[in-house]
Amino acid sequence: MAVHEQVQFVLDLIAKVEPPEFWQLTPNAARAQFEDSAPKLDLPPATMRSVEEVAIPVTGGEIACRLYTPYRGGAGRPIVVYYHGGGFVVGSPQSHDPTARAIADATGALVASVDYRLAPEHRFPTAPEDCWRALRWLADNAAGFGADGTRLAVAGDSAGGNLAAVTALRARDEGLALALQVLIYPVCATAPDSASAHAFAEGYLLARKSMLWFIEHYIGDGDANDPRFSPGLAADLSGLAPALVQVAEFDPLRDEGIDYANAMMRAGNQVELTCHAGMVHGFISLAGVVDEGRRAIERISDRLLEAFATG
Numbered sequence: 001m002a003v004h005e006q007v008q009f010v011l012d013l014i015a016k017v018e019p020p021e022f023w024q025l026t027p028n029a030a031r032a033q034f035e036d037s038a039p040k041l042d043l044p045p046a047t048m049r050s051v052e053e054v055a056i057p058v059t060g061g062e063i064a065c066r067l068y069t070p071y072r073g074g075a076g077r078p079i080v081v082y083y084h085g086g087g088f089v090v091g092s093p094q095s096h097d098p099t100a101r102a103i104a105d106a107t108g109a110l111v112a113s114v115d116y117r118l119a120p121e122h123r124f125p126t127a128p129e130d131c132w133r134a135l136r137w138l139a140d141n142a143a144g145f146g147a148d149g150t151r152l153a154v155a156g157d158s159a160g161g162n163l164a165a166v167t168a169l170r171a172r173d174e175g176l177a178l179a180l181q182v183l184i185y186p187v188c189a190t191a192p193d194s195a196s197a198h199a200f201a202e203g204y205l206l207a208r209k210s211m212l213w214f215i216e217h218y219i220g221d222g223d224a225n226d227p228r229f230s231p232g233l234a235a236d237l238s239g240l241a242p243a244l245v246q247v248a249e250f251d252p253l254r255d256e257g258i259d260y261a262n263a264m265m266r267a268g269n270q271v272e273l274t275c276h277a278g279m280v281h282g283f284i285s286l287a288g289v290v291d292e293g294r295r296a297i298e299r300i301s302d303r304l305l306e307a308f309a310t311g
Contacts, residue, residue: 002121003204003250004278006007006077010041011280022087023213027120031090037139038095043287043294044065045098046105047071052145056114058133064115065134067145068100073108078151078179078308079142081135082113083167085158085184085282087214088127096157099284099297103155106301109308110147112138118161119218124174127156127218127227131163132170136263139176139251151308153180153241155300158206159214162175165231165260168241180307182300185281186260187248188232190224191215194255204250206281211252232260237267242274244303246296248279272303 003011019037022030050069068078080103084096093100093113104111111157118128135154142149154171156164163184168181191212201208219229227234243264247257254275261273276283276292287293 001249001277004290004292006292007278007280007283007286009203010119010286010289014205021207022090022210023207027089027118027217032132034086034090034091035095038091038285039098041286041289042098043102043297045103048101048104048153056134056137058130063117063130063134064093065138066100066113066114066115067073068104068111069146070104070108076148077146078107078109078153079138079147079149079168080109080111080153080155080304081138082111083116083131083154083156083160083163084113084161085156086118087210088124088159088218089214090158091118096285097104098287099157102287103301103304106298107304107308109153109304110145120220123220124218124222125226125228128163128170130165131167135167135171136174136176137283150177152176152178153182153304153307154178155182155184156186157184158281159187160184161257162188162229162231166228168243169227169234171232171241172239179242180304181243182304183243183245183249183257183260184284184296184300185248186257187253188230188260189256190230190233192252194252194259196254197252197256199252200252200254204252204280208252219220232256232263237269239265240264240267240269242307244271244299246274246276246282248283251281253281271286274299277306
């Protein structure tokens with residue numbers, strides 16, 4: 001199947017502009033470019049009852065977390081902890097603001113978008129430690145935000161999908177129950193060497209060279225085989241929260257997302273896996289012009305509602 005015509009329209013627009021790839025930039029320049037471009041083709045931001053910034057204490061300081069409280073729902077609402085994408089180097093709650101708002105609006109949940117610390121200033125394992133601490137803090141302090149700390153889900157895209165998967169593993173080990181883990185085209189492997197990573201290495205929004213650049217900044221001299229980076233290498237994948245895994249047909253990360261979903265299934269977990277035909281990496285953030293991105297967000301929201309209703 002070919003790239004969907006709506007995606008091809010976006011690819012053609014980018015080809016006309018010819019922006020530099022991430023790997024051609026410094027981390028700060030890459031962040032500025034990403035913050036400027038990320039929301040441009042996303043959904044119009046849904047109106048919230050409130051949007052609040054809170055500071056969560058972590059080792060070595062504190063991290064910011066943006067709380068989205070929608071008009072839908074009321075006291076005792078569940079919490080969706082969202083980890084943004086960006087290769088562990090770029091991205092922020094602001095770059096993923098439309099997605100967080102859309103999920104909050106559709107589900108009535110409090111969506112907490114975590115501004116975990118980025119590499120290379122804060123290399124692995126800072127990000128997964130920040131993400132775990134944020135989840136634990138939100139569970140413990142939920143009542144202060146009109147939410148229920150026993151009704152929790154984690155979600156994330158790309159690097160954030162990795163962090164959601166890793167956090168779900170730790171939640172199991174620490175005895176913190178999750179209703180659902182939502183993994184959107186997640187990073188799951190030690191290196192981008194799958195068939196899809198090579199087949200779609202250039203021209204599909206996420207270049208393989210950029211993936212290597214991200215990993216170098218994030219891991220540095222660390223161990224890429226650590227399950228806190230490569231969750232599929234965890235000794236035991238049983239007993240995890242139910243998972244919704246969404247991958248894209250023309251995404252270099254497609255195969256590693258599928259492999260992790262299948263590994264979770266083999267371990268006896270409940271997993272819903274969807275490969276979105278004709279889509280590329282980041283298509284959910286193109287939901288303003290790509291219908292499949294909007295439909296994917298709708299499925300995420302529906303699955304969260306189902307999980308919270310039965311959890």
